[in-house]
Amino acid sequence: MTDDRFQRTDFNFRHLSAVSCSPDSGSDPDSGRDPGRNPHPGSGPGSGSAFGFDAPFDRTGTGSSKWARAAAPGVIPMGLADMDLPGPPAVAEALARRARHPAYGYTVCDPAGRTLVADWYRARHGVEVDPDWVLLLPCGPRTALRLLLETVRTGTADQQAPVLFPTPEWGGFAQLCRAAGLPYRELPLRPSPTGYRSPGGPLPRPASAVLLSNPHNPSGTVWHTGYLSGLAGWAAEAGALLVSDEVHGDLTHPGRAHPVAVTTADPAHRHAVVTLNSVGKTFNCSGIPSSWALVPDPALRARLTDTLAGYGLWEGGLLEQTVQRAALGEGGPWLDALLAHLAAARARLTERLGPAVRSVPRASYLLWLDAAALGLPPTGARAALLERCGLEASDGAEFGPGGAGSLRLNYALPGPVLDTVLQRLDRL
Secondary structure, three states: OOOOOOOOOOOOOOOOOOOOOOOOOOEOOOOOOOOOOOOOOOOOOOOOOOEOOOOOOOOOOOOOHHHHOOOOOOOEEOOOOOOOOOOOHHHHHHHHHHHOOOOOOOOOOOOHHHHHHHHHHHHHHOOOOOHHHEEEEOOOHHHHHHHHHHHHHHHOOOOOOOEEEEEOOOOHHHHHHHHHOOOEEEEEOEEEOOEEEOOOOOOOOOOOEEEEEOOOOOOOOOOOHHHHHHHHHHHHHHOOEEEEEOOOHHHEOOOOOOOOHHHHOOHHHHHHEEEEEOHHHHOOOOOOOOEEEEOOOHHHHHHHHHHHHHOOOOOOOHHHHHHHHHHHHHOHHHHHHHHHHHHHHHHHHHHHHHHHEEEOOOEOOEEEEEOHHHOOOOOOHHHHHHHHHOEEOEEHHHHOHHHOOEEEEEOOOOHHHHHHHHHHHOOO
8 A cells, every 4th residue: 555655653652754854854943033024925946945844854753643643554644734844943942942941830921922913913914903902822722712612601691592603614613612511503605616605694593602714624715804704793793702713824825815803803893703823733833732812802801811710721831932932923934935835735736636626725734625526435535545545634524514525635744745645646
């Protein structure tokens, strides 16, 4: 099944990685130091090579959750949304610098972190975020959403009012609603030649919240500002909360703009909108969980802060703040090179897979595929792809009823690994 180089396993963390090169290969430790943040500048040939994107990246012995999904030696895991690319040098340097100081006790939240987040939105997206809206959370976006749903649950008079979200959609929404004891309803998205469109007809009432991945996970669709603004208006009128999960928003590809939900909403409706984001997906550092919430409504901010306290959590965090400062303050050049690398990889894969691509992604590094168009059985497509090509994917059924018969592939890979993936796809 696998006659190429992806054969090595790790005895401590089995099936983690399969490429033999130093993690530092092709990486320049000083290349991420300039804090320039010009969004999506043109990139010349080899722009990713300064950060190691064109060289094999060895994750052996790192405990990678993604590589732990490989079913056997030689399998290339492409299911989990985690990049097989080296992170920003600025983050590595900041962590090493902080670790050299042997004080690892409780830390307070640095209020300058809120201004740094606001500066990031102004520089990268051209929008104004009030620093007072920012809550710097010591947990990943998934946990942040769970805490937000708990806040919704305790503040909702009608406990039977469901949470609404589309399908297909990130499976965590359904899991977290069940964990919070909240009923939910999945609304089918409408496929179109240019990507998914919003569910048809008016949204059902009553509802306690509307959840949306923005950009869309799994398809990489970038939602229109008018759609988000309309959702915010509907939520405000219905007494519901629109939660926009924007962890892939900073990964919008060159030539596209990311609509930030709290800033696209009419000011009269902002009290009913929350944006969640993190440096985790953007800068490939999800193993150090952190996130932030943009919460324009002061009363909701206070309630969410109380919910945090009830779980023994508070704003800030030692390593969380270290990573956020380095990523947002110095990671711009690395991110620009990454986006150029992802756009090039997307072009190669979409050209090869053609009509099997349900929606050409305009953000992130996820490809949403029609299993039947690949010549795979709609039921059992993941297993068939694994057997025929040695490629592990996410099963579309994980994304709700609208995901049946689909697969999700992660193409955030080094150049040589992508070459191998394309060769293996010829086996279909």
